[in-house]
Amino acid sequence: MSASAVTPAPTVGRPRAFDMEKALQKALEVFWRKGYEGASLPDLCEAMGINKPSLYAAFGNKEQLFLKTIELYENRPCAFFYPALEHATSYEVVKHMLCGAASTNADPDNPPGCVIVQGALACSESATFVKEALIAKRRAGEVALCTRLEQAKAEGDLPDHSDPAALARYILAVLQGMAVQATSGANCAELKQVAETVLAAWPGKRG
Amino acid sequence: MSASAVTPAPTVGRPRAFDMEKALQKALEVFWRKGYEGASLPDLCEAMGINKPSLYAAFGNKEQLFLKTIELYENRPCAFFYPALEHATSYEVVKHMLCGAASTNADPDNPPGCVIVQGALACSESATFVKEALIAKRRAGEVALCTRLEQAKAEGDLPDHSDPAALARYILAVLQGMAVQATSGANCAELKQVAETVLAAWPGKRG
DNA sequence: AGGAATATTTACCAATCGGTACATTATGGT
DNA sequence: ACCATAATGTACCGATTGGTAAATATTCCT
Numbered sequence: 001m002s003a004s005a006v007t008p009a010p011t012v013g014r015p016r017a018f019d020m021e022k023a024l025q026k027a028l029e030v031f032w033r034k035g036y037e038g039a040s041l042p043d044l045c046e047a048m049g050i051n052k053p054s055l056y057a058a059f060g061n062k063e064q065l066f067l068k069t070i071e072l073y074e075n076r077p078c079a080f081f082y083p084a085l086e087h088a089t090s091y092e093v094v095k096h097m098l099c100g101a102a103s104t105n106a107d108p109d110n111p112p113g114c115v116i117v118q119g120a121l122a123c124s125e126s127a128t129f130v131k132e133a134l135i136a137k138r139r140a141g142e143v144a145l146c147t148r149l150e151q152a153k154a155e156g157d158l159p160d161h162s163d164p165a166a167l168a169r170y171i172l173a174v175l176q177g178m179a180v181q182a183t184s185g186a187n188c189a190e191l192k193q194v195a196e197t198v199l200a201a202w203p204g205k206r207g
Numbered sequence: 208m209s210a211s212a213v214t215p216a217p218t219v220g221r222p223r224a225f226d227m228e229k230a231l232q233k234a235l236e237v238f239w240r241k242g243y244e245g246a247s248l249p250d251l252c253e254a255m256g257i258n259k260p261s262l263y264a265a266f267g268n269k270e271q272l273f274l275k276t277i278e279l280y281e282n283r284p285c286a287f288f289y290p291a292l293e294h295a296t297s298y299e300v301v302k303h304m305l306c307g308a309a310s311t312n313a314d315p316d317n318p319p320g321c322v323i324v325q326g327a328l329a330c331s332e333s334a335t336f337v338k339e340a341l342i343a344k345r346r347a348g349e350v351a352l353c354t355r356l357e358q359a360k361a362e363g364d365l366p367d368h369s370d371p372a373a374l375a376r377y378i379l380a381v382l383q384g385m386a387v388q389a390t391s392g393a394n395c396a397e398l399k400q401v402a403e404t405v406l407a408a409w410p411g412k413r414g
Numbered sequence: 415a416g417g418a419a420t421a422t423t424t425a426c427c428a429a430t431c432g433g434t435a436c437a438t439t440a441t442g443g444t
Numbered sequence: 445a446c447c448a449t450a451a452t453g454t455a456c457c458g459a460t461t462g463g464t465a466a467a468t469a470t471t472c473c474t
Contacts, residue, residue, distance in 0.1 A: 011419095011472070011473095012418070012419050012420070012471070012472050012473070013418080013419040013420025013421070013470080013471060013472075014419080014420045014421040014422075014469065014470040014471050014472095015420085015421075015470075015471060016420085016421065016422095017421070017422075017470095032329070033329065034329055034330060034331050035328070035329030035330055037244060037245060038244060038329060038330040038331040038334070039331075040331065040460080040461070040462085041461075041462060041463080042460090042461095043331075050422090051422075051423070051424090052462085052463075052464085053421085053422070053423075053424095053463095053464075053465095054421070054422065054423090056462095056463070056464080057420085057421070057422090058421090061462080061463075062462065062463090113328070113329070115329075117328075117387055118328040118329040119329065121242070121320070121324075121325040121328055121329075121387065121390055122239070122240065122241055122242030122245060122320070122322075122325040122326065122328075122390065123241060123242055123245040124241050124245040124246075124247065124250075126462095127245070135390075135391045135392065138387075138391055139391060139392075163400070165400075166400040166401070166403070166404055167404065169388065169393070169397060169400065169401055170381075170400075170401045170404040170405070172384070172388070173381055173384030173385050173387070173388050173401050174377075174380055174381060174384055175384065176383070176384040176387040176388065177379070177380030177381055177382065177383040177384030177385075177387070178380050178384075179387075180324055180328065180345075180380070180383035180384070180386075180387070181376065181379070181380050181383065183328055183329065183342075184342045184345055184346060185342065185346075186376070190376060193370070193372075193373040193376060193377070194373070194376055194377045194380050196373070197373055197374065197377040198377070201408030218442070218443095218449095219441070219442050219443070219448070219449050219450070220440080220441060220442080220448080220449035220450025220451070221439065221440040221441050221449080221450050221451040221452075222440075222441060222450085222451075223450090223451065224440095224451070224452075247430080247431070247432085248431080248432060248433080249430090249431095257452090258452075258453065258454090259432085259433075259434085260433095260434075260435095260451080260452070260453075260454095261451070261452065261453090263432095263433070263434080264450085264451065264452090265451090268432080268433075269432065269433090333432095
């Protein structure tokens with residue numbers, strides 16, 4: 001995804017002096033660490049290497065900037081959730097989700113946790129729109145996993161008595177809990193133990 | 208716990224016109240719903256029915272007020288975590304934790320979720336102390352459960368190959384994930400399904 | 415070369431933030 | 445009745461918040 005895909009590059013006028021994609025990456029780091037409301041405009045500008053008018057011209061306002069960083073977060077190379085759905089068995093699907101979460105949430109090169117969990121969990125009224133956007137993102141992940149588990153049940157991968165919706169909610173709860181654990185200082189090995197505990201009891205076929 | 212236990216009632220001077228305990232309850236509601244930073248002093252004052260000088264005279268400042276509300280949160284009648292440790296088997300312990308979390312996090316009479324999870328998960332530097340206080344609270348719960356599971360292992364309740372620290376981290380992750388689910392709108396029945404999923408696979412003896 | 419278009423810089427805006435000075439009011443002790 | 449003590453209401457403080465007006469700088473097009 002090039003910067004010109006975010007905002008069409010104009011053919012005339014003074015050219016932008018910064019890379020929008022890199023600036024978004026820096027903004028993501030700030031929002032990830034401090035949350036939507038905890039990240040101030042000076043925080044963001046300093047990290048992005050630009051000043052406020054440039055930020056507003058390029059991204060709209062703080063809220064739109066945040067939503068764009070979330071898009072980036074979900075599309076970046078190390079995103080693990082949606083690709084995990086492609087695996088052949090429900091066991092492999094949840095294994096890749098849980099292990100991906102362990103790696104990403106506790107990656108020392110990134111802020112701890114998950115910005116979709118901690119970006120706006122409890123906040124003032126002025127952040128309601130952002131909070132609900134993140135709720136929708138979490139919910140979308142749960143629905144996608146539920147659909148995948150329904151398929152697994154239809155294929156005989158999961159037992160007939162299993163409840164895909166409940167299992168999806170359970171897995172999402174564990175993933176979100178792992179994000180909280182990571183912000184509390186849990187490292188990758190500790191999170192992998194959580195993943196292992198879940199996998200050891202997974203009702204689907206192995207392999 | 209009476210109000211006079213919080214701050215010794217003076218024998219002289221104009222008497223306090225509000226109930227400190229009830230004011231703390233109201234402050235808790237605000238912090239619970241909006242988080243530490245998202246709750247403004249006007250928000251708190253309005254809910255508590257007092258104005259700023261009274262708040263500062265009675266509770267110190269915003270940070271100390273928050274820490275006192277957290278104490279109240281952990282000690283209030285519907286608190287479920289530490290009492291659950293007293294049950295006879297590890298199965299009963301985690302069952303009461305998980306079911307208590309389902310009830311409390313999705314109680315329509317209270318804000319959704321858990322203030323110890325969402326009070327200051329990602330925030331600005333000025334809230335670092337509060338954030339780390341909540342991390343310590345969460346960690347203390349995990350250590351207490353770990354100790355209880357070690358006892359269960361020693362008693363033969365949990366199998367010899369089980370890892371109490373990993374199990375405790377897993378349960379705490381689920382509890383924290385349930386709090387996130389509750390802030391996303393999950394109801395009590397949905398959270399109980401998560402609890403059931405965990406309990407169905409619990410390695411300890413039943414009953 | 416000159417103009418249209420866009421980006422950058424500086425300086426500013428009103429609103430809100432957490433926190434407090436000060437005058438007033440209400441109590442108990444003497 | 446009077447004083448010491450403490451709580452209240454009002455009105456304020458400097459700092460920071462998200463956001464912008466206006467001037468300047470850099471490009472392409474003619």
